[in-house]
Amino acid sequence: MKLKAIIVEDEATSREILKxxxxxxxxxxxxxxxxxxxxxxxxxxxxNDLDLVFxxxxxxxxNAFDLLDKVGDRQFETVFVTAYNHYAIDAxxxxxxxxxxxxxxxxxxxxxxxxxxxxKEKENALQNSILKPLQTHINGKITIPLQNxxxxxxxxxxxxxxxxxxxxxxxxxxxxxxxxxxLKYFEDSLSKNGFVRVHKSYLVNVNEITEYKKGKGGSVVxxxxxxxxxxxxxxxxxxxxxx
Numbered sequence: 001m002k003l004k005a006i007i008v009e010d011e012a013t014s015r016e017i018l019k020x021x022x023x024x025x026x027x028x029x030x031x032x033x034x035x036x037x038x039x040x041x042x043x044x045x046x047x048n049d050l051d052l053v054f055x056x057x058x059x060x061x062x063n064a065f066d067l068l069d070k071v072g073d074r075q076f077e078t079v080f081v082t083a084y085n086h087y088a089i090d091a092x093x094x095x096x097x098x099x100x101x102x103x104x105x106x107x108x109x110x111x112x113x114x115x116x117x118x119x120k121e122k123e124n125a126l127q128n129s130i131l132k133p134l135q136t137h138i139n140g141k142i143t144i145p146l147q148n149x150x151x152x153x154x155x156x157x158x159x160x161x162x163x164x165x166x167x168x169x170x171x172x173x174x175x176x177x178x179x180x181x182x183l184k185y186f187e188d189s190l191s192k193n194g195f196v197r198v199h200k201s202y203l204v205n206v207n208e209i210t211e212y213k214k215g216k217g218g219s220v221v222x223x224x225x226x227x228x229x230x231x232x233x234x235x236x237x238x239x240x241x242x243x
Contacts, residue, residue: 001028001117001120001121001124002028002029002030003028003029003030003051003052003113003116003117003120004030004032004048004049004050004051004052005022005029005030005031005032005050005051005052005053005054006031006032006033006034006035006041006044006045006048006050006052006053006054007019007031007033007034007035007054008034008035008036008038008040008041008053008054008055008056008059008064008067009034009035009036009054009056009059009081010036010037010056010058010059010060011056012036014056014081014102015034015036017104018054018081018104018109019031019034021104021106021109022109022113025106025109025110026109026110026113028113028117029052029113032044032048032050033048036059036060037059037060037061037062038059038061038062038066038067038070039061041053041067042067042070042071045071045074045076049075050075050076051076051077051116051120052076052077052078052079052097052113052116052120053076053077053078053079054079054081055067055078055079055080055081055096056080056081056082057080057081057082057084058082058084064078064080073215073216074215074216075214075215075216077097077116077119077120078096078097079096079097079098079099079100079112079113079116080096080098080099080100081100081102081104082099082100082101082102083101083102085101097112097115097116097119098111098112098115098116100112119235119236119239122239122242123212123214123218123239140154140155140193141153141154141155142155142158142189142190144170144177144179144181145179145180145181151177153170153172153177155190155193155194155195155205156205156207157172157173158170158171158172158190158195158205159171159172159173159204159205159208159222159223159224159226160202160203160204160205160208160222160226160228161183161186161190161195161202161203161204162183162201162202162203163182163183163200163201163202164178166180166182167179167180167181167182168181168182168183168185168186170186171226173224183197183201183203186203187203190203194206194207194241196234196237196238196241197234197237198220198228198229198230198231198234198237198238199228199229199230199231199234200231202228204220204222204228205222206238206241206242208222208223208224209221209222209223210222210223212238213227215230216232217229217230217231217232217233217234217235218230218235220238
């Protein structure tokens with residue numbers, strides 16, 4: 001797979017160095033353009049279906065975070081390239097895939113590209129083929145408390161769980177249950193049985209996922225048609241369930 005990429009960097013020398021490194025050490029990157037400011041970057045982003053943006057933090061008339069705010073929801077991954085390490089937390093909050101410090105380490109650059117490549121390959125596999133979770137079937141059971149005892153549920157009857165303050169709504173193939181346990185409780189109980197936390201409010205049965213839609217975090221569609229947004233910070237956990 002080739003990653004369609006652009007470089008957003010206001011310093012010509014830095015752009016040339018990164019272009020040279022990519023050409024020599026990262027054959028999976030197809031560099032289709034470069035920009036030296038936010039406005040030029042927006043044109044490239046809006047006119048191309050990108051996989052990866054190498055993004056300097058400080059630029060004239062704004063910075064990397066201003067650019068990402070203007071883009072909104074995005075399907076590409078970002079690798080921040082900067083001489084300043086104090087932006088690391090901001091980059092993390094902006095769901096950057098990688099954070100490279102100048103001068104760029106070739107090994108770190110290769111690691112960053114390989115990481116993005118693995119994400120994009122899994123995203124494409126989810127879109128272009130029948131979904132086959134690594135764990136293909138769940139035979140276990142789980143008990144949920146009732147006022148006068150407990151109820152036994154088959155795990156493979158559960159579509160997803162949704163947080164409701166200190167309660168959890170469990171959505172089944174037929175019906176639902178409201179349980180006086182937190183979603184974290186069910187995450188701990190079910191995560192080894194084919195369930196993944198895709199959002200702070202949702203835990204889904206990976207065997208019930210029928211479609212994945214790409215985006216900043218993307219979304220999953222379940223067998224009952226329910227579409228659930230995936231938090232960018234949890235996309236990696238979801239993709240890890242699929243080979």
